[in-house]
Every structure is written in structure tokens, then in C-alpha cells.
Amino acid sequence: MIAPQHFLYQFEDGVATLTLNRPDRLNALTFDVYRELKEVFLALDTEPGVRAIVLTGAGRAFCSGGDVEDIIGALFARDFQGLLDFTRATGDLILAMIECRRPIVGALNGTVAGAGAVMATACDFRVASETAKIAFLFTKVGLSGADMGATWLLPRLVGLGRANAMLMTGDFTSAQEALAMGLYHQVVKPEETLAAATALARKLAAGPAFGLEITKKLLYREAHMDLRSAMAAETEIQAACMLHPDFREAYEAFNSKRSPAFR
Secondary structure, eight states: OOOOSSSEEEEETTEEEEEEOOGGGTTOBOHHHHHHHHHHHHHHTTOTTOOEEEEEESTTEEEOOBOIIIIIHHHTTOOHHHHHHHHHHHHHHHHHHHHOSSOEEEEEOSEEETHHHHHHHHSSEEEEETTOOEEOGGGGGTSOSOOTTHHHHHHHHHOHHHHHHHHHHOOOBOHHHHHHTTSOSEEEOGGGHHHHHHHHHHHHHTSOHHHHHHHHHHHHHGGGSOHHHHHHHHHHHHHHHTTSHHHHHHHHHHHTTSOOOOO
16 A cells, blocks of 8 residues: 655545645655655556556645755765765656656646656646746756756657757746647646646546556657657557457447446
8 A cells, every 4th residue: 555654645536646745845855755756656557456647736836846955955965976876866756757657647736846847747748737837947056957857858848949948048937838838738727737637637547558558658668769660669569459458348338339448
């Protein structure tokens, strides 16, 4: 049973909801939150019954990035190996999200900044509040915009030109601008954010889990393939999907004029 100590967890109707719960600190991340988020995403990959995930924050922010007091100040006491241990740990969280077979919906209820912006980018869908401005703040604090996989993820979503601007300036982008460039999938009123994200997650949870898993995996895997390699991968896995019970269930549901009940 999943019972995290450093954020909230709820499971209902096939949807696991993770809520960052430090609203007084705009849900800034601590060493413990980083570690436990990674562990929970790894666990949700195989947790029975979980078919979709919602990631959100309590209060007026999704996540403002690393906590200045808990993390940033503490990093000055580390040598290179200690710093490398930290940057690897943050990257491991993003890898756990991307490699999780369950679709992840980010419910971006407010400020999305720094590491929080990369976490949002690693979600498969982003449903955002009208107040959910986003910024990759790393250059603002003298660091590289290439952090936690941002320079790999962001250009694939918004294009190289926009990614250049966002990662090099570190400036905030409004929710409407993020929607227009394709970074956000949906922008809603603040009070509707979690409900809209949960509705999308439930729709995904009712879908074919195996088919969605394969789609997510190949979207990332084929980024490194030429066309013939990608076509070969898709032809093989699609043939395998045709042997899955969900394919027959969809066919029988169509003939019976009912909604399919995927496993």
C-alpha cells in the first residue's frame, strides 16, 4: 500500500492523485520530497488497480522548485560528488515519471517554476489554471537551463526557438501563452483545475491500459529512431496489441453497441 510521508496520496476510480502539500512554501521541494516522489512513481508503475495519475499542489502554486532554505543553502556545503549525487537524484525523479507506464496528468493550479516546471513538462498532459504561469528559473540563479532533462523535453513540446527563449531567459510565460504554444493542453478557471485534470485522468483510466502504455513508451523511444526503425517497432508492437484482450473487447463492444470494458 502506498502511503507517502511528505505529500498527500489518494486513490479512487483507478486514479492515483499526488498532492504536494507545503502551501506556505508554494510547494517547494525538499530532499525528502524529491526522494519520495521518485519512489512513489516507481511504485505506481506496477501498483495494482492504478490506471492513471494526477500530480498537483495544494494552495496557490503547483510547485515553485527547490526550497531555498532546505536545498539551495545546503548545496553550498557539498563537494562536486555531493552535488552530482543531488543532480542525479533530481534527474531520477523525471526518469521515473517518464518511464512510468501510467499516463500522468499535471493539474497545474498556480505558479509552476524551476524544478516544478520540469516536473510539469514530464507529465503526459498539463491541465492548467488561468493563474499557472510557468518559468524555468535556472539561469536566474546562475545555473544552466539544461537541468533535469529540460533541454530534451521542452523543445519536443514547443519547438527549439521557444525552448531557447524559455530556458535561456528564465522568464515567466503566462498560462494563455503556454496554451497557445502547445505546452498546456487545457486552461481553466482556478477552481476547476483539479476537477478538469481528474476528469481527463478518469477518461484515460477507462481506456486500454496496455495500448496507452505502449503509446507513451514509443513516443519517447522513437525520438531516437529513423523512420524505418520506427516503422519496424510500430508494426511489431501493434501486431502484439492485436493479441491483447482489449482489442477483442473493443470489437465486441462495437458490435453490441456498448462501451468497452477494458481490463
